[in-house]
Amino acid sequence: MSELHSIPAGTTTVLITGGNKGLGYETARRLGELGWHVFLGARDETRGREAAERLTGGGADVTFVPLDVTSDDSVAEAARIIRDRTDRLDVLINNAGITGELIGPEETLPEHLIPVFRVNVLGPIRVTRVFLPLLRAGDDPRVVMVSSGAGSLTITTDPERKESTFPHLMYPVSKAALNMITVQYAKGIPDVRFNLADPGFTATDLNGHQGTQTVTEGTDAIVEFATTSPGHTGQYRDRLGALPW
Numbered sequence: 440m441s442e443l444h445s446i447p448a449g450t451t452t453v454l455i456t457g458g459n460k461g462l463g464y465e466t467a468r469r470l471g472e473l474g475w476h477v478f479l480g481a482r483d484e485t486r487g488r489e490a491a492e493r494l495t496g497g498g499a500d501v502t503f504v505p506l507d508v509t510s511d512d513s514v515a516e517a518a519r520i521i522r523d524r525t526d527r528l529d530v531l532i533n534n535a536g537i538t539g540e541l542i543g544p545e546e547t548l549p550e551h552l553i554p555v556f557r558v559n560v561l562g563p564i565r566v567t568r569v570f571l572p573l574l575r576a577g578d579d580p581r582v583v584m585v586s587s588g589a590g591s592l593t594i595t596t597d598p599e600r601k602e603s604t605f606p607h608l609m610y611p612v613s614k615a616a617l618n619m620i621t622v623q624y625a626k627g628i629p630d631v632r633f634n635l636a637d638p639g640f641t642a643t644d645l646n647g648h649q650g651t652q653t654v655t656e657g658t659d660a661i662v663e664f665a666t667t668s669p670g671h672t673g674q675y676r677d678r679l680g681a682l683p684w
Contacts, residue, residue: 445524446476446500446524446525450474450475450476450500451473451474451475451476451529451530452475452476452478452525452527452528452529452530452577453470453475453476453477453478453528453529453530453531453532453665454478454480454504454517454521454528454530454531454532454570455467455470455477455478455479455480455532455534456480456506456508456532456533456534456535456562456566457480457481457482457508457534457535457536458477458479458480458481458487458490458534459479459481459483459486459487459489459490460486460490460643461643461654462534462585462638462641462643462654462657462658462661463479463481463532463534463535464490464494464654465654465655465657465658466532466534466658466661466662466665467479467490467494467499467501468494468497468499469655469658469662470662470665470666471494471497471498471499471500471501472498472499473666474500475500476500476501476502476525477494477499477500477501477502478501478502478504478521478524478528479491479494479501479502479503479504480504480505480506480508480517480535481503481504481505481506482505482506482507482508482513482535484503484505487503487504487505488503490503491503502520502521502524504517504520504521505517505520506566508533508535508558508562508563508565508566509557509558509561509562509565511565514565514566514569515569517569518569518570518573521570521573522573525573526573526576527573527574527576527577528570528573528574528576528577528580529574529577529578529579529580529581530580530581530582530583530665531566531567531570531574531581531582531583532582532583532585532661532665533562533563533566533567533582533583533584533585534585534661535558535562536558536559536585536613537554537555537558537559537610538555538609538610539551539552539554539555539607539609539610539613540609541607542607543606543607544606544607544608547608547609551608551609552608552609552612552613555609555610555613556613556616559610559613559614559616559617560613560616560617560620563584563617563620564620567582567624571628571631574631575630575631579632579668579669580630580631580632581631581632581633581634581664581665581668581670582624582631582632582633582634583634583635583636583661583664583665584617584620584621584633584634584635584636585635585636585638585661586614586617586618586621586635586636586637586675587602587610587611587614587637587638588600588602588637588639588677588682589602589605589607589610589611589614590611590613590614590615590616590617590618590637591615591618591675591682591683591684592615592684593683593684594682594683595611601640617635618635618675618684621633621634621635621673621675622673625672625673626673629672631672632670632671632672633672633673634664634670634671634672634673634674634675634676635674635675635676636660636661636663636664636676636677637660637675637676637677637682638652638657638658638660638661638677639652639656639657639677639678640652641653641654641656641657643657656678657678659677659678660676660677660678663676663678664676
């Protein structure tokens, strides 16, 4: 793995949370192919290192960073590791997410929401805040939040959309909150671009690999927001275009 050498000047850098599998891993692979230096964040150190080694074996320039988005200490240590390697971070991709228990609204208790919000809502806030100084050191800093069509009130009330057929108080509510948080970041921090990417119904372990899209298709919007420079802020889209809020 490329953890001991310095990053060449001019290399675009990206941190991806939850990068050891699924959408995070595929995003890391695609950006690595572009010659970016990828900081691959993962809570599970064994799986994170294995993922980084696979990507490095394929020719990508990857540094594994232990990162639990629910822990202040872990995020602070991740920032220290990255500062030791580079004086800036060009792109932050807040990808780590969980669905929560697959139970209906009637069975859902407040405590069911807490772990989901810790990862899907408080995690991106915690990580973004700590990495803002490194982002601001770049020429066009951008943050990509990995959201979902399930976070759209318009989509989830449209009977023609699959997202409207799964009543669930945890995951959709957390993504709706993330959408609003991102809009407020975009308004309140104009020197950094904040955008929301919906992967769509992608085959990952979050849905038991039942999704109809490949992980490559699922990362199209993420990669587009990450690589478009200059670009807009406060946008919400999937691989086909803008989404309704």
